[in-house]
Amino acid sequence: MEILDEKKNKNKKYKPILGGIPDWPVYQLSKNRKEFVEEVAHKSFERIKQLRPNAKQLISDLEATAYREQNRIKRNRWRVDPKDDSKFWSNIKNELVELSSKNTEEINATADSILERIVLRYANEIAGNFKPNSYRVTRELIKFWFQRLLNGARVKKFGAFFRNQYTLRDKIQIVGKVKMLRKLATEGTVVMVPTHFSNLDSILIGWVIHSCGLPAFIYGAGLNLFNIKIFAYFMNSLGAYKVDRRKKNLPYLETLKMYSSLAVQKGAHSLFFPGGTRSRSGLIEKQLKLGLLSTAIEAQRNLYLENPEGPVRKIFIVPVTLNYNFVLEAPDMIEDYLHVKGQDKYFPEQDKYGSMQLIRFLFKFFTKGSNISVSIGTGLDVLGNYIDEEGNSIDNQGRIIDTKDYFISNDNVTTDKQREDEYTRMLSQRIVKEYHRINRVFASHLAAFVAFEMWQKKFPMLDLFSLLRLPEEDLELDYVEFKETFKRARKKIYELKAEGNVRHATHLKGNADEVIKLGVENVGIFHLKRPLLFNKKGNIITRDLTVLYYYHNRLVGYDLESCI
Amino acid sequence: MTSSPASDKPVGVIGAGNFGTVIANILAINRKVILYARNEQMVADMHAKRESKGYALHPHVEPTHDIAMLASRCDVIFPMVPSLHFRAMMKQLSPYLHPYHILIHGTKGFDVILPEGQTIESISKLTREHVKTMSEVIQEESVVVRVGCLAGPNLSKELAQRQPGATVVASHFNEVKQLGKKLLRNDRFQVYENDDIVGVEIAGVLKNIIAIASGALSGLGYGENAKGLLISRGAVEMVYLGRALGGDLKAFLGVAGIGDLVTTCNSPMSRNFTVGYRLAKGEKLDDILADMSEIAEGINTVRIAKKCADHYKVRALITDRLYKVLFEGMTVEEALDFLMRYPLNVDIDFL
Numbered sequence: 001m002e003i004l005d006e007k008k009n010k011n012k013k014y015k016p017i018l019g020g021i022p023d024w025p026v027y028q029l030s031k032n033r034k035e036f037v038e039e040v041a042h043k044s045f046e047r048i049k050q051l052r053p054n055a056k057q058l059i060s061d062l063e064a065t066a067y068r069e070q071n072r073i074k075r076n077r078w079r080v081d082p083k084d085d086s087k088f089w090s091n092i093k094n095e096l097v098e099l100s101s102k103n104t105e106e107i108n109a110t111a112d113s114i115l116e117r118i119v120l121r122y123a124n125e126i127a128g129n130f131k132p133n134s135y136r137v138t139r140e141l142i143k144f145w146f147q148r149l150l151n152g153a154r155v156k157k158f159g160a161f162f163r164n165q166y167t168l169r170d171k172i173q174i175v176g177k178v179k180m181l182r183k184l185a186t187e188g189t190v191v192m193v194p195t196h197f198s199n200l201d202s203i204l205i206g207w208v209i210h211s212c213g214l215p216a217f218i219y220g221a222g223l224n225l226f227n228i229k230i231f232a233y234f235m236n237s238l239g240a241y242k243v244d245r246r247k248k249n250l251p252y253l254e255t256l257k258m259y260s261s262l263a264v265q266k267g268a269h270s271l272f273f274p275g276g277t278r279s280r281s282g283l284i285e286k287q288l289k290l291g292l293l294s295t296a297i298e299a300q301r302n303l304y305l306e307n308p309e310g311p312v313r314k315i316f317i318v319p320v321t322l323n324y325n326f327v328l329e330a331p332d333m334i335e336d337y338l339h340v341k342g343q344d345k346y347f348p349e350q351d352k353y354g355s356m357q358l359i360r361f362l363f364k365f366f367t368k369g370s371n372i373s374v375s376i377g378t379g380l381d382v383l384g385n386y387i388d389e390e391g392n393s394i395d396n397q398g399r400i401i402d403t404k405d406y407f408i409s410n411d412n413v414t415t416d417k418q419r420e421d422e423y424t425r426m427l428s429q430r431i432v433k434e435y436h437r438i439n440r441v442f443a444s445h446l447a448a449f450v451a452f453e454m455w456q457k458k459f460p461m462l463d464l465f466s467l468l469r470l471p472e473e474d475l476e477l478d479y480v481e482f483k484e485t486f487k488r489a490r491k492k493i494y495e496l497k498a499e500g501n502v503r504h505a506t507h508l509k510g511n512a513d514e515v516i517k518l519g520v521e522n523v524g525i526f527h528l529k530r531p532l533l534f535n536k537k538g539n540i541i542t543r544d545l546t547v548l549y550y551y552h553n554r555l556v557g558y559d560l561e562s563c564i
Numbered sequence: 565m566t567s568s569p570a571s572d573k574p575v576g577v578i579g580a581g582n583f584g585t586v587i588a589n590i591l592a593i594n595r596k597v598i599l600y601a602r603n604e605q606m607v608a609d610m611h612a613k614r615e616s617k618g619y620a621l622h623p624h625v626e627p628t629h630d631i632a633m634l635a636s637r638c639d640v641i642f643p644m645v646p647s648l649h650f651r652a653m654m655k656q657l658s659p660y661l662h663p664y665h666i667l668i669h670g671t672k673g674f675d676v677i678l679p680e681g682q683t684i685e686s687i688s689k690l691t692r693e694h695v696k697t698m699s700e701v702i703q704e705e706s707v708v709v710r711v712g713c714l715a716g717p718n719l720s721k722e723l724a725q726r727q728p729g730a731t732v733v734a735s736h737f738n739e740v741k742q743l744g745k746k747l748l749r750n751d752r753f754q755v756y757e758n759d760d761i762v763g764v765e766i767a768g769v770l771k772n773i774i775a776i777a778s779g780a781l782s783g784l785g786y787g788e789n790a791k792g793l794l795i796s797r798g799a800v801e802m803v804y805l806g807r808a809l810g811g812d813l814k815a816f817l818g819v820a821g822i823g824d825l826v827t828t829c830n831s832p833m834s835r836n837f838t839v840g841y842r843l844a845k846g847e848k849l850d851d852i853l854a855d856m857s858e859i860a861e862g863i864n865t866v867r868i869a870k871k872c873a874d875h876y877k878v879r880a881l882i883t884d885r886l887y888k889v890l891f892e893g894m895t896v897e898e899a900l901d902f903l904m905r906y907p908l909n910v911d912i913d914f915l
Binding site for chain 1: 639658
């Protein structure tokens with residue numbers, strides 16, 4: 001297998017921007033964990049009381065919460081759930097039932113106390129547990145083993161296992177505005193918002209942050225990941241806080257948002273996947289979850305409110321795309337997606353992956369080709385304006401904007417929930433646009449896109465589901481025809497790049513035959529059934545059209561269809 | 565709020581045409597107003613005679629030629645210039661604007677930007693990439709995000725006489741809607757709110773098409789039955805077109821939709837109505853336009869809407885026939901004949 005050839009040595013090592021771990025905002029947070037959790041709980045309590053001003057509304061929310069929590073415990077219990085879960089919630093339930101026999105004053109007092117206990121419990125559950133020692137250990141452990149594997153496989157000499165000729169940096173390219181990111185992290189608070197395609201993203205991005213010389217970020221990581229012990233260890237040590245997607249009740253969501261908002265306000269660089277979950281379809285996220293995004297705006301507004309005259313620490317949003325040739329979960333996710341989208345039209349075939357698969361993948365990943373690239377975007381302010389190197393917000397005409405002005409009415413900084421909801425929506429649209437701009441096109445993405453579109457065009461009468469049901473043996477693309485189409489699409493990518501509307505890997509340039517070979521050989525490289533292959537005649541065939549569809553989706557939204 | 569010193573800040577109005585002047589006068593009931601006009605001589609005249617477009621200026625209205633001064637003294641600005649000049653005006657105003665500014669415009673029309681050398685007719689497809697509403701122009705050209713629009717059955721003349729009337733303030737921001745209400749509302753002027761700013765803007769533009777058709781029916785000598793038919797079918801067509809262009813149904817059923825449509829189709833003084841009327845009398849479009857001092861917005865709207873309907877595959881029969889009458893030499897009778905014979909007779913199918 002050929003190694004994707006990128007410019008060597010471009011991925012230099014970055015010095016840490018802050019001296020020791022004790023200076024890191026995330027460490028400060030975890031050192032004062034107890035105080036911080038109490039502050040989160042206290043403020044969430046206030047917020048919920050504001051949202052539910054009278055006792056009747058509050059109680060009905062509490063009842064709904066208790067009911068759903070008990071249901072969750074019954075139906076969907078996880079290993080990470082606290083041992084006393086069931087006891088806690090049945091107590092709450094009983095207290096709520098007893099309320100009916102009390103007078104108004106007692107009712108108010110009890111409802112408040114119940115709410116207090118619930119938000120404190122949630123705040124404790126959410127809060128991360130960053131430990132500097134275990135952070136260091138984890139970091140070194142990952143580095144050491146990755147390096148051993150890499151060198152053992154690549155350098156074919158005795159003793160190669162202990163050489164340092166290759167490092168992870170050759171495997172994972174970090175491109176784009178790294179320097180700016182480092183600068184912004186010293187000037188303000190960074191909120192990094194990556195695309196989400198694979199469960200590996202969380203670990204990958206943790207490595208990227210470290211590798212750029214940045215202090216650890218706080219993460220919102222799905223609680224389900226903490227079920228897997230090894231993940232839990234990594235996550236905890238990398239500063240993760242826990243997001244439990246089973247809990248959709250008001251106290252939980254408000255506490256979660258408050259945690260994120262306060263942490264950002266206190267200067268902790270954070271990271272969340274604004275798409276919410278992994279992209280099931282392989283499409284770049286179009287709709288973002290607004291809840292956590294709104295906390296960045298809220299934090300910025302509070303900073304301005306606290307200090308209306310003086311200089312205020314600015315919050316920078318940094319979009320990031322993770323670009324893979326191969327997504328381990330692709331076959332499962334696309335099945336899910338089609339199943340939901342097509343309902344009765346689509347019958348998924350069962351093909352599950354176990355944990356052995358993960359280990360095998362990691363081994364293959366480090367021993368064979370298939371690189372990953374991480375594309376860092378230009379920083380944005382919380383309204384989605386570009387930031388210059390000095391951290392100033394810049395408008396379309398290149399003029400400097402004072403971000404504070406967005407929060408001003410009648411000459412004062414004000415809190416206006418509805419206004420900020422609207423700002424959140426605008427920011428999310430802006431981030432989606434940036435994703436498309438910084439998305440890095442690989443030969444494999446383009447090959448998948450062109451091949452799938454060509455097959456679609458060959459059967460204009462079939463809808464997607466009927467197309468996907470065609471027997472793979474019937475599908476073959478003439479190489480010459482494919483090459484011409486590929487070249488047309490590639491030209492369009494060049495044009496888009498010139499306009500600043502997409503990025504592409506350097507390997508996309510050059511001799512078309514070689515680029516196509518590279519693309520076909522790398523797309524979904526480790527799947528049992530390969531999405532693209534050459535047959536004996538040199539033509540293009542597929543063993544799994546559905547998975548090809550997944551990889552094809554990556555380039556939807558650039559109007560490339562017109563050149564097929 | 566009325567007692568805070570900030571509320572003593574004047575409100576800006578840009579454009580001293582009929583509507584701009586009347587709105588400035590209405591705003592002046594509640595606040596000091598700075599009224600900007602492009603033409604220096606006009607400003608001098610306003611100062612000298614205290615009137616504009618034949619309307620006496622309220623004592624609280626201060627005319628000016630200095631757009632920078634207006635932007636620095638006013639947080640809230642009402643741009644009221646024709647759509648043809650709107651983008652140029654925004655480019656001129658933009659350097660003085662900040663994100664704390666609130667802009668509420670009252671312009672009905674589309675802004676079309678085409679690639680070099682193309683016309684609406686020659687371009688292969690016309691989409692929302694080319695066609696923008698005024699609120700979108702404001703956001704493209706400036707840093708202002710808190711944008712609103714005014715629309716509704718607002719004939720300047722009647723408003724000036726303090727006849728009862730109403731308007732819609734549409735915006736994504738509650739803050740903007742409340743502010744618009746507070747500033748404009750008085751005992752003779754009711755103000756409604758709507759979230760769907762783009763829908764309201766589009767309704768205000770598309771109704772001009774139906775206004776031309778209404779003039780044409782009148783020119784043929786037909787009465788109220790025909791008009792009722794036109795207005796109801798016209799409203800349906802507006803809903804379809806409006807949805808394709810990104811508006812929401814509700815905007816079209818409200819004051820800015822049906823309200824404005826009925827008013828416009830019944831006002832023989834309007835330019836759009838006149839174009840239709842004279843076409844029906846057998847005059848040629850070029851001759852009609854030669855007589856008019858300002859272009860009737862509706863004619864451009866027909867061209868834009870026809871081309872967009874083609875691209876978005878919307879059935880827009882009235883627009884389509886009107887296009888043929890205006891530009892392809894079809895007579896009004898032929899167009900009407902076609903519509904009366906058209907076989908599809910479902911009354912309402914969008915709810």
